[in-house]
Amino acid sequence: MRKVGVFGAAGVLVAVLIIAGVIMSGLKLPGFHNKGTLVVKLTDAPFDLSNLYVNITSLEVHQAEHGAEEGEWIPLEFVPAGTKWVYVDILSLQNVSRDLSVTDVPPGNYTRIRMDVSAAKANYTDGYMEDVTVPPGHLDVIVRFEIEVGFETVLLVDMTAHISQTNRLSPVLKATVVSGPP
Numbered sequence: 001m002r003k004v005g006v007f008g009a010a011g012v013l014v015a016v017l018i019i020a021g022v023i024m025s026g027l028k029l030p031g032f033h034n035k036g037t038l039v040v041k042l043t044d045a046p047f048d049l050s051n052l053y054v055n056i057t058s059l060e061v062h063q064a065e066h067g068a069e070e071g072e073w074i075p076l077e078f079v080p081a082g083t084k085w086v087y088v089d090i091l092s093l094q095n096v097s098r099d100l101s102v103t104d105v106p107p108g109n110y111t112r113i114r115m116d117v118s119a120a121k122a123n124y125t126d127g128y129m130e131d132v133t134v135p136p137g138h139l140d141v142i143v144r145f146e147i148e149v150g151f152e153t154v155l156l157v158d159m160t161a162h163i164s165q166t167n168r169l170s171p172v173l174k175a176t177v178v179s180g181p182p
Contacts, residue, residue, distance in 0.1 A: 035104040036147040036181070039154040040076065040113065041097040042088070051123035052090040052161050054134075054169075058116040059101050064109045073114065076101040085118070090159055097156060107149050113141040113157065113175060120169050132169045143175035153180035 040059065058075065065071040078086050079099045086100060117134040124130075141157055160172040 034107070034149055036107055036149055037152040038076070038101070038103055038105050038147060039099065039152060040101045041154065041156045041178070042090075042100050043093045043095075043097040043156060043158050048125060049091055049122055049161060049163075050125050050127075051092070051121075052169075053119075053121040053123070054088055054090055054117055055119040056086045056088065056100070056115050057084075057118045058114075060114045060116075061105065061110050062112045062114070063106065064111045071111075074105055076103040076105075090161060100157075105147055107147050110143075110145050110147065112143060113155070115139045115141075117169075122163055122167075122169075130167060132163055132167045134169045139171065139173060141173040141175045143177070145177045145180060148181040151181040154178040 038061065056078075059078065060073045060075050062073055063071045078084070079102055088098065116138045118137075120132045120134055122130055122132050139159075143155060145153055145155060147153055154177070155175050156178050157173060157175045160174075162170050162172060164170055
Protein backbone atom coordinates (compact mmCIF):
# COMPACT_ATOMS: atom_id res chain seq x y z
CA MET A 1 0.00 0.00 0.00
CA ARG A 2 2.88 2.33 0.78
CA LYS A 3 4.30 1.83 -2.76
CA VAL A 4 0.96 2.89 -4.29
CA GLY A 5 1.03 6.12 -2.24
CA VAL A 6 4.62 6.91 -3.28
CA PHE A 7 3.91 6.16 -6.94
CA GLY A 8 0.68 8.23 -6.77
CA ALA A 9 2.52 11.21 -5.29
CA ALA A 10 5.29 10.84 -7.89
CA GLY A 11 2.65 10.74 -10.66
CA VAL A 12 0.99 13.91 -9.41
CA LEU A 13 4.39 15.65 -9.20
CA VAL A 14 5.27 14.61 -12.77
CA ALA A 15 1.87 15.85 -14.02
CA VAL A 16 2.35 19.22 -12.28
CA LEU A 17 5.84 19.57 -13.77
CA ILE A 18 4.56 18.76 -17.28
CA ILE A 19 1.71 21.29 -17.00
CA ALA A 20 4.08 23.96 -15.66
CA GLY A 21 6.51 23.24 -18.49
CA VAL A 22 3.80 23.64 -21.13
CA ILE A 23 2.61 26.92 -19.59
CA MET A 24 6.14 28.33 -19.27
CA SER A 25 7.03 27.36 -22.85
CA GLY A 26 4.28 29.56 -24.27
CA LEU A 27 2.87 26.64 -26.25
CA LYS A 28 -0.50 27.63 -27.65
CA LEU A 29 -3.05 24.91 -26.98
CA PRO A 30 -6.41 24.79 -28.79
CA GLY A 31 -9.28 26.17 -26.77
CA PHE A 32 -7.10 28.48 -24.70
CA HIS A 33 -7.15 32.26 -25.05
CA ASN A 34 -4.25 32.94 -27.45
CA LYS A 35 -4.53 36.70 -27.72
CA GLY A 36 -3.29 39.84 -26.02
CA THR A 37 -5.31 43.04 -25.55
CA LEU A 38 -4.61 46.28 -27.41
CA VAL A 39 -5.94 49.59 -26.03
CA VAL A 40 -5.76 52.62 -28.37
CA LYS A 41 -6.19 56.08 -26.82
CA LEU A 42 -6.37 59.47 -28.56
CA THR A 43 -5.19 62.86 -27.26
CA ASP A 44 -4.35 66.27 -28.73
CA ALA A 45 -1.79 69.02 -28.41
CA PRO A 46 -3.02 72.68 -28.36
CA PHE A 47 -3.75 74.58 -31.63
CA ASP A 48 -5.43 77.86 -32.69
CA LEU A 49 -8.84 76.34 -33.35
CA SER A 50 -11.90 76.22 -31.15
CA ASN A 51 -12.88 72.75 -32.34
CA LEU A 52 -11.69 70.13 -34.79
CA TYR A 53 -14.41 67.56 -35.36
CA VAL A 54 -13.39 64.28 -36.96
CA ASN A 55 -15.62 61.37 -37.92
CA ILE A 56 -13.56 58.17 -37.63
CA THR A 57 -15.28 55.32 -39.47
CA SER A 58 -12.78 52.51 -38.95
CA LEU A 59 -9.65 51.74 -37.00
CA GLU A 60 -7.08 49.09 -37.96
CA VAL A 61 -3.60 47.94 -36.96
CA HIS A 62 -1.02 46.49 -39.30
CA GLN A 63 0.54 43.23 -38.16
CA ALA A 64 3.97 42.77 -39.74
CA GLU A 65 4.87 39.35 -41.05
CA HIS A 66 8.10 38.05 -39.51
CA GLY A 67 9.63 41.54 -39.19
CA ALA A 68 8.83 42.49 -42.80
CA GLU A 69 6.41 45.23 -43.78
CA GLU A 70 4.13 42.73 -45.51
CA GLY A 71 1.37 41.41 -43.34
CA GLU A 72 -2.27 42.07 -42.75
CA TRP A 73 -4.56 44.81 -41.51
CA ILE A 74 -6.58 43.79 -38.46
CA PRO A 75 -9.79 45.75 -37.78
CA LEU A 76 -10.32 47.07 -34.25
CA GLU A 77 -13.64 47.57 -32.50
CA PHE A 78 -14.64 51.00 -31.24
CA VAL A 79 -15.53 51.66 -27.61
CA PRO A 80 -18.30 51.02 -26.66
CA ALA A 81 -18.65 47.67 -28.45
CA GLY A 82 -20.98 47.75 -31.42
CA THR A 83 -20.22 51.38 -32.27
CA LYS A 84 -19.88 51.81 -36.07
CA TRP A 85 -18.06 55.17 -36.04
CA VAL A 86 -16.71 57.78 -33.62
CA TYR A 87 -17.36 61.51 -33.96
CA VAL A 88 -14.92 63.39 -31.76
CA ASP A 89 -13.73 66.95 -31.19
CA ILE A 90 -9.97 66.37 -31.24
CA LEU A 91 -9.33 69.67 -29.44
CA SER A 92 -11.45 68.54 -26.48
CA LEU A 93 -8.73 65.96 -25.81
CA GLN A 94 -6.05 68.43 -24.74
CA ASN A 95 -4.39 67.05 -21.58
CA VAL A 96 -6.83 64.11 -21.48
CA SER A 97 -7.28 60.98 -23.56
CA ARG A 98 -10.23 59.01 -24.86
CA ASP A 99 -10.35 55.28 -25.42
CA LEU A 100 -11.05 54.56 -29.08
CA SER A 101 -10.66 50.79 -28.95
CA VAL A 102 -10.05 47.91 -26.60
CA THR A 103 -9.66 44.80 -28.77
CA ASP A 104 -8.09 41.38 -28.40
CA VAL A 105 -5.67 40.87 -31.30
CA PRO A 106 -3.30 38.04 -32.25
CA PRO A 107 0.19 38.15 -30.77
CA GLY A 108 2.96 39.52 -32.96
CA ASN A 109 4.76 42.63 -34.15
CA TYR A 110 2.74 45.61 -35.33
CA THR A 111 3.96 48.59 -37.35
CA ARG A 112 1.13 51.10 -37.73
CA ILE A 113 -2.38 52.23 -36.90
CA ARG A 114 -4.84 53.48 -39.53
CA MET A 115 -7.90 55.66 -38.89
CA ASP A 116 -10.35 56.05 -41.76
CA VAL A 117 -11.88 59.53 -41.60
CA SER A 118 -15.09 60.20 -43.54
CA ALA A 119 -15.46 63.87 -42.55
CA ALA A 120 -13.67 66.64 -40.68
CA LYS A 121 -14.78 70.13 -39.72
CA ALA A 122 -12.67 72.99 -38.33
CA ASN A 123 -14.19 75.66 -36.08
CA TYR A 124 -11.81 78.63 -35.86
CA THR A 125 -11.54 80.93 -32.85
CA ASP A 126 -13.25 83.75 -34.80
CA GLY A 127 -16.38 81.56 -35.20
CA TYR A 128 -15.76 80.64 -38.84
CA MET A 129 -16.41 76.94 -39.51
CA GLU A 130 -15.41 74.97 -42.62
CA ASP A 131 -15.10 71.43 -43.88
CA VAL A 132 -11.58 70.08 -44.24
CA THR A 133 -10.49 67.12 -46.33
CA VAL A 134 -8.39 64.19 -45.23
CA PRO A 135 -6.53 62.90 -48.26
CA PRO A 136 -6.45 59.94 -48.95
CA GLY A 137 -9.36 59.42 -46.54
CA HIS A 138 -7.31 57.97 -43.70
CA LEU A 139 -4.60 58.87 -41.22
CA ASP A 140 -1.67 56.49 -40.70
CA VAL A 141 0.38 56.48 -37.52
CA ILE A 142 3.75 54.74 -37.70
CA VAL A 143 4.46 52.95 -34.43
CA ARG A 144 6.19 49.70 -33.63
CA PHE A 145 4.84 47.58 -30.79
CA GLU A 146 4.41 43.97 -29.82
CA ILE A 147 1.37 42.09 -28.60
CA GLU A 148 2.00 39.12 -26.32
CA VAL A 149 -0.53 36.56 -25.14
CA GLY A 150 -2.10 37.56 -21.84
CA PHE A 151 -0.67 41.10 -21.76
CA GLU A 152 -2.37 44.45 -22.35
CA THR A 153 -0.57 46.94 -24.58
CA VAL A 154 -1.75 50.56 -24.36
CA LEU A 155 -0.98 53.02 -27.18
CA LEU A 156 -1.54 56.76 -26.90
CA VAL A 157 -1.98 58.54 -30.25
CA ASP A 158 -1.27 62.27 -30.01
CA MET A 159 -2.61 64.42 -32.84
CA THR A 160 -1.28 67.92 -33.41
CA ALA A 161 -3.70 69.61 -35.79
CA HIS A 162 -2.47 71.27 -38.95
CA ILE A 163 -4.73 72.55 -41.71
CA SER A 164 -3.19 73.67 -44.97
CA GLN A 165 -4.31 76.72 -46.95
CA THR A 166 -6.16 74.33 -49.27
CA ASN A 167 -8.24 73.04 -46.32
CA ARG A 168 -6.45 69.73 -46.01
CA LEU A 169 -6.07 68.20 -42.61
CA SER A 170 -2.47 67.04 -42.36
CA PRO A 171 -1.90 66.54 -38.65
CA VAL A 172 1.30 65.47 -37.00
CA LEU A 173 0.55 62.09 -35.46
CA LYS A 174 2.69 60.45 -32.83
CA ALA A 175 1.96 57.19 -31.05
CA THR A 176 3.60 56.12 -27.82
CA VAL A 177 3.46 52.73 -26.16
CA VAL A 178 2.26 53.69 -22.68
CA SER A 179 2.33 50.16 -21.28
CA GLY A 180 2.84 46.69 -22.59
CA PRO A 181 4.54 43.37 -22.05
CA PRO A 182 7.77 43.45 -20.06
